[in-house]
């Protein structure tokens with residue numbers, strides 16, 4: 162399958178400390194690729210380097226076969242690489258639909274986060290169609306006019322995902338999208354991500370719940386102390402004794 166996002170020998174130091182250590186990584190269209198690993202392993206920092214939030218000290222990042230190592234996150238977003246953060250970026254006082262509308266608009270005019278109300282009518286209509294489609298995809302249509310601050314954590318996570326999808330990405334990087342969700346919500350979200358991948362997106366996520374990883378992932382990378390130590394199918398990777406001791410400090 163088509164590799165959308167690749168990293169070769171990616172290395173990042175923070176204050177002289179090696180946080181990401183020569184990581185090779187591939188995410189393919191149509192697949193869910195999951196990164197697991199203990200806290201502090203360097204997963205979020207790897208995402209920063211992949212998404213142009215941080216500049217790697219060595220190595221390269223490739224998107225659709227082009228070297229994008231030096232590109233900042235807004236340029237990568239315009240190329241189709243969308244990223245969510247561990248902290249929510251949803252505006253709590255805006256409705257769900259307006260949150261998505263602002264994401265769609267700011268994607269086009271990054272840095273000019275203008276009020277939706279001030280948006281010229283033709284553009285508003287154009288984004289409106291995309292927003293309606295994403296709302297329907299995520300089952301959020303009934304909540305379109307609800308103020309985001311009133312939503313449950315599960316629904317808020319869907320809005321977060323919706324904001325990323327409104328930019329029309331081919332590659333999605335999701336940092337612990339299921340954190341704070343109950344089991345049913347987390348499972349629902351994973352099924353949704355699986356369906357998105359089936360539409361030929363490359364879905365990449367950091368996830369701790371190994372039961373969910375086992376169900377959803379096509380490929381798993383295990384990160385520990387900055388290195389991608391093992392990768393492969395969940396069936397092969399998650400049952401290895403050395404992986405269990407890395408993740409739980411003991412063989413399971």
Ligand SMILES: Nc1ncnc2c1ncn2[C@@H]1O[C@H](COP(=O)(O)OP(=O)(O)O)[C@@H](O)[C@H]1O
Pocket residue numbers: 175176180198199200201202203204205206207
């Ligand atoms: N901005 C920063 N300044 C200093 N240390 C950092 C910074 N960001 C991350 N770190 C350190 O890098 C290591 C990896 O962090 P992180 O990438 O967030 O790991 P993970 O997402 O796997 O939990 C941790 O030891 C963390 O303390």
Ligand SMILES: [Mg+2]
Pocket residue numbers: 204205206247
């Ligand atoms: Mg993290």
